Amino acid sequence: MKLTLDQKHEDFRREVRMFLEENLAPELAQAGRLSTSVFSEPQHSKPWLKILNEKGWAAPHWPEKYGGPGWDEMEKYIFASECARAGTPSLSPMGLHMVGPCIMGYGTEEQKAYYLPRILSGEDYWCQGYSEPGAGSDLASLQMRAVSDGDDYILNGSKIWTTQAHHANKMFCLVRTSTEGKPQQGITFLLLDMNLPGIRVEPIITLAGEHEVNQVFFDDVRVPKSGRLGEENDGWTVAKYLLEFERGGGNSAGLEAALERIRIMAHAEPAGGGRPLASDPAFQRRFTDTKIALEGIVITEKRVTAALAGGGNPGPASSMLKTARTETMQRIDELAIEAAGLYGNVDQMAARQPGSNIEPIGPQHSLTAMPRYLNNRAGSIYGGSNEVQRNVMAKLLLKL
Structure with a gap:
């Protein structure tokens, strides 16, 4: 390496x-x-x-x-x-990082020729129909039914926490086509249009006051079977393949950039006695601990990169990195809240819109500290909770 x-x-x-x-x-x-x-x-x-x-x-x-x-x-x-x-x-990773590679791996030649160019151009904007009100990390317990009817499936049920479904014109979706056998059996992977009759998108407003996620309802929605990816009742295989990209995709570059922003903030914000926050020993210790954790992630990513370049497989590294990244991201967010001080508690939704002419209350760098903190609390849950990732690591690494 x-x-x-x-x-x-x-x-x-x-x-x-x-x-x-x-x-x-x-x-x-x-x-x-x-x-x-x-x-x-x-x-x-x-x-x-x-x-x-x-x-x-x-x-x-x-x-x-x-x-x-x-x-x-x-x-x-x-x-x-x-x-x-x-x-x-x-x-958006939904098309480029998630369903796109799945279409390459499991799609027909017709599906590849149709969907892949539209993902690259942005003509299709995707959302993910996985979680349900009763099926989150235990995704195999999903219940949304798809009943075969000629050349179509008829869908009834709902999906929740569906990020940017209100913008999407396409969804990749897991549905239950059979109740026989183990829960993982009887699941089918579908590609569908969001403008089909019977689909209703209801907003869920986050703690940060943003409309990012939704609940999507399906009432007798007729979806052509030509949108099926892989075989009927074998969607769990496709879903596991996609989760490798969701959990292992990306790298620490965004975390490094975020930590650098914290460093700049800490030199600009006072800590009392005319000294900047960056000189406070307690803050220095937390900042340094986070930096060390991030450096460990960077080294691990480079090790995985070297393995991939040599034709290897990262194996459980996708779970390791997903867990480490999200927890480090949350530590960085906590440092940002500390650096922002009282200004971090001011709700300034209008001032932080791109192109806004509203002057922020307090420093510009404090505008996004609290919304990022609140939004990223979900990071250790989505894509498979970190507790689930640790179970994966225990099984694959420690053979428990």
């Missing part, structure tokens, strides 16, 4: 930085900085996706034959790091 970049990768880093300087418009950079979610609102992310797609950089991890740039693992890592450093809008 190499910890330093060779000349090829140094040249690539310069190329990426030049591209970002020339193409990341100020309004898109502002939207990236003010985003408090895992990914930005589509009115900001879709224009950025279009710019990347025109360059051929929309899907760094996709094979070249499907529109990927053909980068090696280190180039992918560098690109993600530079985008985080520049503050680009975060693209």
Whole structure:
């Protein structure tokens, strides 16, 4: 495993930085900085996706034959790091990182030819229909029924915590097509249109006051069987494949950028006695502990990158990294709240909208501290709770 970049990768880093300087418009950079979610609102992310797609950089991890740039693992890592450093809008992972690779792995040639170009262009914007009111981390207990009727399935039930379903025109969805056998059996993976008759999207407002997630209701919704991915009753196999991308995707670049913002905040905020917060011993200790944890994640990611480059498989590393990243992210959020002080408690929804002309109360850097903290509390739950990830690690690593 190499910890330093060779000349090829140094040249690539310069190329990426030049591209970002020339193409990341100020309004898109502002939207990236003010985003408090895992990914930005589509009115900001879709224009950025279009710019990347025109360059051929929309899907760094996709094979070249499907529109990927053909980068090696280190180039992918560098690109993600530079985008985080520049503050680009975060693209929705639902299409590019999750259902796209699943379509490559389990889709028919017709499905690949239809869906993959539309994901790259942004023509299709996806949401994920997995969790239900009675099926979260125990996803195998899902109950939403899909009854076969000729060339269609008829769906009844609901999905919950459906991120950006109010923006999406497509959903990838798990449904129950049989009640026989184990709970994991009888589940089918469907691709469907969100404008079908009988689909109703109801908002769920988060603690941060944002409309990001929803509950989606299905009342006798007729979905063509041509939207099935994989075989009927074998959707659990497809779902597990997708979860590897959801849990293992991404890297620590965003965390590094966030911790750097905290460092700048801590030097600007007072701690009493005319000294900055950065000089407070207690804050220094917490900041240093978090930095050490983050460095451990970075090294692990590079180790996994080296294994992938050599044709290996990360195995349980996807669960390890998902757990470490989300818990470190929450520690960084706590540092941000401490640095923001009283200004972090002011609800300033209007002032933190990109393009707003409303002056914030307090420093600009305090605007997003509390919304990010509240939003990211879900990080250790979504994509499989960290308790579930530890069970996976115990089984695969410790053989318990």
